[in-house]
Amino acid sequence: MKSWWLLILLALPAPGLASGRAGDELLVFAAASLQEAMDDAGAAWQARSGQRVRVSYAGSAALARQLERGAPVDVFVSADAAWMDYLQARGLVDPASRFDLAGNALVLVAPRDRPAAVALEPAALLAALGPRGRLVLADTGSVPAGRYARQSLRTLGLWQALHGRRAETDSVRAALSFVARGEAPLGIVYATDARVEPRVVVVARLPAGSHDAVRYPVARAGMAPAARSAGFLAFLRGDEMRDALRARGFMVP
Template sequence: MSHIVRSWAIALSAVLVALLLAAAWRSGAREAAPTGPIVLAAASMHDALEDAADVWAVRGHPRPVLSFAASSALARQIEAGAPADIFVSADEDWMDVLERADLLRRDTRAVLATNRLVIVASAGSGVSLTPNPGFPLAEALGAGRLAVAETETVPAGRYARAALVRLGVWDDVADRLAPAENVRAALQLVARGAAPLGIAYATDAASEPAVRIAGTFPPGSHSPIRYPVALLKGGTNAEAEAFQRFLLSDEGAAIFARHGFGPAG
């Protein structure tokens, strides 16, 4: 090998080594970067918690890692040992399940926000309903189905079923449901035109321009819709407690209010 070829080979090797070292350094830096608390939250909390996480990150904190699904699915994941620092449920029942299983940190449970239950229709629909005893829900559906979150375990579905039973119209529509895995999925069935009507939270309806509120259930037709939040015993993130305090602060309450949630009280 000539002197020139050897020189080129040495130079190329040096460049490759430098590139590999730089890549390794970047990878190590990413691995060493602090991460925010893992938050498992009800699907209906998506937009509000994304905003809260953005505000928290702008202040120099590691951005929380957010995961959204039905409260029932998240509670089961936590019971199965899924790593998480904070749980936000769409009802008290699933938080009760974790508390009975001794999976919550003592004295960290609190109510974060409240919500309302509504009937949604497509934005171009002229349907308007007043949910009172015996109201004509089945007639309003026509030949279509009622989009609703799964009624046995998902909080939004359970609130919906309770309200329809209380108002005496459950039997009229029980075999005409279009079940969904969570409330956001039910909302999308209406938004896409797959169902003429659905039942969702008021906050979800407000976030989707393809739907409109066709009726609001009276508060006495179902149990109060409260969102409890708690720290989890299995959590390890040092910022979890501070982020929960932020969510429960006046500033946090203002974020939830902007998204249509009611006050915790």
């Protein structure tokens, strides 16, 4: 009996720590399409301030749900306004800290060994997909990249034409991976995703006016201490971060 109690006591977190986090460590939830840019930001801020930044990447929907369930996050970066609005309406982010970090565009990609341009019209897309291929995109019901893609395909009159020829994934990076591995002949991803994956090539660009503007809002999680993230949030708004985002292909507001 005593040995079981000892094991339980050893498993408990030490006083002053939350899930193994140091007191001033910053936990950031960020949309998967921001991975390289936020890795850069975290490293730059840690080098400047000494504060460790840990970033968790996934689809915005999954991250918002984790925050809603009480994940001990300090900063949330979404790939659309809708999920930030969702959290703000529930008092889970601080509206006074909210700002738009960057913008993006949507592109149609193919494996690099099939680099021919593809017209955004039904016959051309179906021909590029072949008899069994599917257009892969992020979940159109919850993931921002998928919702933007659905809007664009509907505006362009392509949604119904591609019925039964679409495959949805849990994040835009997952969609990118399917195309990069040659498991899908076409995919819709962000322009910045295509830049970081050498195994794909852009074969068409979806018109900006065919979908809502792609925005990445940032805010402090409402229950997190403001002092812990204040410096990092200021850094994200500064010229160094703006230049880094431009260098990676993002649009800066």
